[in-house]
Each structure stands twice: as C-alpha cells, then as structure tokens.
Amino acid sequence: MxxxxxxxxxxxxxxxxxxxxxxxxxxxxxxxxxxxxxxxxxxxxxxxxxxxKEVPGWQIDAFEDLGAEELAVFNGLYTAAPEIEMFHEDEGDWPSVDQLAADFIPPFMQDAAWEINGAMGWSRTIISTHDKHIALYVGHPATPSVSGSFMLVMLHDHVKKEGNANASAHAPYEVWLHQSPVAEVPSAVTDQALINTGWREVVARKGSDETRQTKEEFMQ
Missing domain, CATH: 1.20.5 (Single alpha-helices involved in coiled-coils or other helix-helix interfaces)
Incomplete structure (x- = not known):
C-alpha cells in the first residue's frame, strides 16, 4: 500500500x-x-x-505354461467337452473318436490345424462303476517335439467322483497333460493317482479360482 x-x-x-x-x-x-x-x-x-495365488506344482496355467500348439489342443478339448457331455446326456453313451472327427469337432478332426498341432492320435477309454461313468480321451502326438500327451476326463457323475474331499465342486470335465508323448492311459482316475503318475491338470486361471482352492484343501 x-x-x-x-x-x-x-x-x-x-x-x-x-x-x-x-x-x-x-x-x-x-x-x-x-x-x-x-x-x-x-x-x-x-x-x-x-x-x-500362483499355480500349484501339479497344475499348469494354460496361458502361461503351454506352447502355441499345446494351447490350441487345450482350447479344442475345452470347447469339445460341453458337446461331448450333451451327447452323453442325450444318448447315454460317450461319442467315439470317429464320431467326433466326423462331426468336425477339434482337436479330433484331422485337418491342417490337427497336423500342425502334433497330429494327435486319440483313443477313448470308458470306466463304468455303480456310482460313476467316466470317459478318458487320450491323445498322443505323432511329433513328440510339439507336445506331450493330452487327456480329457469326462465325469458323468462328478458329485461322487472317487478320491476328492469336496467332489461336489468338481467340473464335469478336466484336461490333463503328461510330459511324455507316449503316456499310458491311467487305470485309476483320481486326482492323487493322476498326479502320482506324472499327469498335471491344465487350468485356464481367471482371478480367484474356486477349483484350485477346493483341490488345495484335498491335497493338504
């Protein structure tokens, strides 16, 4: 101022x-x-x-741990599983590999993508007991350098699936991978039996995984 x-x-x-x-x-x-x-x-x-929330050692993260060819096979199995389940619900039986190929369902149909992704040779094994009806679709690659062995486990009555502490949380199908390209078809289909013989479950992890939490409780 x-x-x-x-x-x-x-x-x-x-x-x-x-x-x-x-x-x-x-x-x-x-x-x-x-x-x-x-x-x-x-x-x-x-x-x-x-x-x-890292993936346990007996599981494989599909998007982190698989190669391009293996991821393509996994995606094909994960997409085919609901159709196989619906076929079983309608027909009372599991479709054969030839039926799946005839219906152009990957990864069973033998097209160019099938050959690029290891030319998997698929087989179907059915396990039936009084309380469960299981189908195993096991694939062995013709080119071992591309992939290990894949297995799609279809569980018709997964509530009574043998060997799980909380079986009601199980999905009606699971995808497993073995490092060996000539892995044998398992005779016992429980989580622990598959893990003990070298199989690892392939999971597409998205945020909090309730399946992982359930199986962690079983493994403890």
Missing part, C-alpha cells in the same frame, strides 16, 4: 503479507504425498495377493 500527501512531499510504502502465509501450498503438497503413498500401498498389496 502506498500513501502520500496531495503535494507529494510524503511517501510511505506498506507491504501487506498474504493472509495464508503458504498454508494452502503446504496442504496441497501434503495431499499429493498422501495420494502417492496410498497408491503405492495398494499396488504392493495387489502384487502380494497375486503372488499368493
């Missing part, structure tokens, strides 16, 4: 300090720091949770 007389003989300058004295600036800076700290903490917690 400047003051003076009308004749200009007296001049006085007064400096007026801002009323906030920098308080507003410090508050904005503090808010920014708090935001950064909160975001950092959330990121660390999410990373920790993701690490805790």
């Amino acid at each position: 400047i003051m003076g007389s009308k004749h200009g003989r007296m001049r006085c300058e007064v400096v007026v300090q801002p009323s906030g004295s920098g308080t507003e600036s410090r508050l904005v800076l503090l808010a920014a720091l708090l935001t950064i700290l909160i975001c950092g903490a959330v990121i660390m917690l999410r990373n920790t949770a993701a690490t805790a």
